[in-house]
Amino acid sequence: MDYNAVSMFVAVAQVGSLSAAAKRLSVPLPTLSRRITELESDLKVQLLERTARGCRVTEAGSRLFEHASGGIEALREAERSVMSDQARLVGRLRLSLPQSFEPWWELLGLFQRAHPDIQISVYSTERRVDLFADGVDVGLRVGAIADDTVVARKMLSFRHILVASPRLVERHGALRHPADLSKYPCAAWGSTLDARPVWTLGGHAHKVAATFTANDYLHLRTRALAGDIATELPSFLAVEYLKRGDLVELLTEHPFADSPLNLVYRRQRHPSTIVRAYLDFCSAHLRVIEDKCKVPFAC
Structure with a gap:
């Protein structure tokens, strides 16, 4: 044969x-x-x-x-x-990341400085990739893992938060209950052009009468900073702006649920040396991510 x-x-x-x-x-x-x-x-x-x-x-x-x-x-x-020689890993690492996942960019930089002979190829997409079909070594996934073809290693949990600029809050008044969102122009993340977004706040689902949807959180953040809309953002995309006072968190007594963050790789007996090195490096440097996901207490 x-x-x-x-x-x-x-x-x-x-x-x-x-x-x-x-x-x-x-x-x-x-x-x-x-x-x-x-x-x-x-x-x-x-x-x-x-x-x-x-x-x-x-x-x-x-x-x-x-x-x-x-x-x-x-x-x-x-x-x-x-x-590969024993001191320096040599080869290619193929990764998939969610779009706009800024904290992971810094971690990848640290990893490549530690292993300069590893070439990294990143595929950034909103969809859940098929590791086999897309030729991906390790994927970063948000949410529960219900896929028996992969092995998941949980990294941490973070949550999304509802934010707006102080100017928008001053114009439309403070929010005390999710029903008050009807007073605000809202924007939401949507994966399709006819998306009908729903925010689960405090454990209860609320349909969002969104005036704007996009499948890019950076775009939503830009509109929120401009004072145009209230929107949902992953905490790591809002933390620095909350600290500076450019954004404020809304409905803090009705939070979004935590979202688990996992690294997944193909289920096989022996993951490669480079894959193991990447998984272990990420686990050892989680503080890089955790510090960027912590919402200031004052908010």
């Missing part, structure tokens, strides 16, 4: 597309297609079924993938280990 062809098959099974796998492996598409056809001929089974959107593994293909994927990852790790 051609083990290079098996490695190509595993890549196709992970991304669900011959062309995407060819691009990921830097192999011409005709070459990859021919090698997998030859592998199917050698094994005398069909491993892939072509579909309109790409391809999917057959039952036999699923069995091969289950047995082969872990072994190929172990071989790749052995190769990385041999090629």
